[in-house]
Amino acid sequence: MSRISRRTVLKGAAAAGAAGLITGPAIGQAQYPSRPVTLICPWGAGGGTDATARIVAQLLEKDLGQPFNVVNRTGGSGVVGHQAIAAAPADGYTIGMLTVEIAMMRHQGLTELKSGDYAALGLMNEDPPGVQVSASSPYKDIKELAAAIKAAPHGKLKASGTGQGGIWHLALVGWLVAMGLKPDHVAWVPSNGAAPGMQDLAAGGIDIVTCSVPEARAMIDAGKAKALAIMASARNPQFKDVPTLNESLGINYSVGAWRGIGAPKAVPADIQAKLTASLKKAFDSKEYQDFMNSRGFGMKFADGPGFAKFMADSDTSMASAMKAAGLAKA
Incomplete structure (x- = not known):
């Protein structure tokens, strides 16, 4: 009887070990994340x-x-x-x-x-994106900037805010087309995001940055940039002084x-x-x-x-x- 009992115990232990191997991954998965x-x-x-x-x-x-x-x-x-x-x-x-x-x-x-x-x-x-210029820019509002863009030779003014063909580039293109201009009337300078674009704007390397106003906020708060408009159907409550394109220019264009x-x-x-x-x-x-x-x-x-x-x-x-x-x- 003692031998039978011993075999039974060993078999039971082996079965329990095998069960442990089977259930181990599931237990590990349930504990996600473990690192x-x-x-x-x-x-x-x-x-x-x-x-x-x-x-x-x-x-x-x-x-x-x-x-x-x-x-x-x-x-x-x-x-x-x-x-x-x-x-x-x-x-x-x-x-x-x-x-x-x-x-x-x-x-x-x-x-x-x-x-x-x-x-x-x-x-x-x-x-949604905003339209930002440097604090030293001569444009006091979006109407003045729009007039300057229309009067400028093709490609003279430069803008940035993301990579070529990125969302903020598309935002600029949509605005230009809505004003009756060619999509590349303002030259696009690619950047790895809004922050580098805003730094270039403050340094005078470009004229305009189209990015969300929150992304531009640090430079705006530092007195190095200003937001002239937002491409949305309504103003952002956090930036209530920044008008929409529709309010200022009669252009009902928004993107996000x-x-x-x-x-x-x-x-x-x-x-x-x-x-x-x-x-x-x-x-x-x-x-x-x-x-x-x-x-x-x-x-x-x-x-x-x-x-x-x-x-x-x-x-x-x-x-x-x-x-x-x-x-x-x-």
Whole structure:
């Protein structure tokens, strides 16, 4: 009997060990994240995308108990960072900030990447662009700037704010076309985001920056730049003194940039769900609301499926706009 009992005990222990091997990965997955997570930002430090990425990372870290480290992967008009997100291991330990450029880049022939190449986790922000000039600029309002643009020779004035064919470039093109000018009447100087563009504006290297007013706020508050108008259907309550193009020029033109969090497409569904829930918690938090309001950033949330649809719709609308502006390659 003792031998039989011993065999039974050994078999039971072996079975329990095997069960442990089977359930081990599931237990590990349930404990996600068990180590630091990288959050890739496709745009440079100091811009609105970087700022949004960092507050989101801070709140995810607070909720999930592991560091979320923001890494800026710039270049290629956003292609480098977006490619790095899509190509990362699908284990949930590399996620990233997806921006409106993912709805634009493939139409420019810059990449084959599209919004469907990602696991959509959550939309966090949407902003319209403003028109900024340096504080020393002779233009007191948007009417004076518009008149100067129309009077200037083709390509004499220079503008910046993002890469070639990026959302802020498209914003400028749309405005120029709405004024009856050619899409390249104002020369575009590519930059790795709004912050470098604003620095170039303050230094006198360019004449105009089209980017969101929140992104320009640091230079505006420092007395080095001023916002003349916003390309939206209504004024931003945080910048109530900045008029819309429609108010000042009778041009009913608006466009917007957006930012959300995504991951490699094959990230397990349970990890996606955990991250989406944490993003919603972050979005609803007082810290996030106060941070975004203090900078004038627009706030808009959508869960994974909602964000996926939002990106697909953005892709369709951006394709139409870029073709009309002559910026689409296909």
